[in-house]
Amino acid sequence: MxxxxxxxxxxxxxxxxxxxxxxxxxxxxxxxxxxxxxxxxxxxxxxxxxxxxxxxxxxxxxxxxxxxxxxxxxxxxxxxxxxxxxxxxxxxxxxxxxxxxxxxxxxxxxxxxxxxxxxxxxxxxxxxxxxxxxxxxxxxxxxxxxxxxxxxxDTRIVVYRKDHFAEAGIRKTPANWSELRAVAKQLTTKGRVGFDPFSINLRQCWETFLFANGGQLFSADGKKPLFTDARGVESLQFFKDLVADGSADYSRKTDTGAPSNVQTGQGSMMMTTSALWV
CATH class of the missing domain: 3.40.190.10 (Periplasmic binding protein-like II)
Structure with a gap:
């Protein structure tokens, strides 16, 4: 992708x-x-x-x-x-x-x-x-x-900790899913998760990955669901692979309004919204 x-x-x-x-x-x-x-x-x-x-x-x-x-x-x-x-x-x-x-x-x-x-x-x-x-x-x-x-x-974006990247010797941000998964695994250390996709609305997080993967929710006339095709399955599988790696952990999700894992240093990367800038 x-x-x-x-x-x-x-x-x-x-x-x-x-x-x-x-x-x-x-x-x-x-x-x-x-x-x-x-x-x-x-x-x-x-x-x-x-x-x-x-x-x-x-x-x-x-x-x-x-x-x-x-x-x-x-x-x-x-x-x-x-x-x-x-x-x-x-x-x-x-x-x-x-x-x-x-x-x-x-x-x-x-x-x-x-x-x-x-x-x-x-x-x-x-x-x-x-x-x-x-x-x-x-x-x-x-x-x-x-x-x-x-x-x-607002938008859905991936944010990351520059200090965690520097500490791990990572010099560039991931350019595709394979690199994102590898970097997330590398950053999963010292009791923190490498990537947190769960601390925002999971449906909206998955949709963003679905769209970035070239998928769609419905056909143009709105009558046929398209999110169950290969692109949708790949997007969901990506999250499951992160969990299998230990790079993501649903039990570590933060509540709405609470400081995020990236803010507290408990996570190195996360999917969030542009509201984080506020």
Whole structure:
């Protein structure tokens, strides 16, 4: 597997693109409504981001604080969840006909919910008021129509400890999977793991390797799963081989929000997100 421009763009596309979308009727047709009246009443927002006390302060204090000043007659009720529970909450709401007014969801979620009429089409002018890259807006569309707006974009990347590399006499970063596996095994020493693929969402980590390996999740029409082909199996096997080598250890995974193994020195390389820079 060589990382070229195409696979890099695919990997970037696998990052979490949290999108803000309005809810539809859930009956197969979008809710049209009218925007001509005054902004007043209550709306509900379901979000899997803005975790913890800091996230809540950012959303309800800074972001919604400005919104309330502009629209004092609108009350926003926030329902916090996680990505692991988000799909269950949305599907349960669909079944009961009680979806929130505004949903935040990840990349790849928009087309299937739009196809079911669960979310409402948005005016194209909303996308035009911001300087979005065309590629970033693509996951927010279905059949050429806009159903969401991106609010957060991050990427999946491999980071490494320069001091561990220098100590082991490794002078260059791995250029392919074989080199990555060999370097990981070499760095597995002194009670640390050479590579940690488990301390972020495992599905997203595997997807990144799948895309970099030239694979896809689904066919262009979304009807045929492609992730079970040889490229998908190879990507999963890569993780199993790391575990077999002793270079990776699922029991050493860190919890969300805790210092990572690379930060604490308990790991030499890891798959993480661009949020680590913060």
């Amino acid at each position: 060589e990382l070229n421009r195409r696979s890099l763009l695919a990997a970037i596309g696998a990052g979490t693109a949290a999108a803000l979308t309005g809810c539809g009727t859930g009956t197969g047709t979008s809710a049209a409504g009218s925007a001509d009246g005054p902004a007043e009443g209550e709306i509900t927002l379901l979000t899997p981001i803005y975790e913890g006390a800091k996230g809540k302060k950012l959303l309800e204090g800074d972001i919604l604080g400005g919104f309330r000043k502009k629209y004092p007659d609108v009350k926003v009720n926030v329902d916090y969840t996680t990505y692991d529970q988000l799909n269950e909450k949305i599907t349960t709401g669909l079944a009961g006909g009680l979806l929130p007014d505004v949903l935040m969801m990840g990349v790849g979620w928009i087309p299937p919910f739009a196809a079911k009429g669960a979310i409402a089409e948005l005016p194209e002018k909303l996308a035009e008021t911001h300087d979005y890259e065309k590629r970033v807006l693509e996951p927010s569309r279905h059949d050429g129509k806009l159903y969401a707006l991106p609010v957060v974009l």
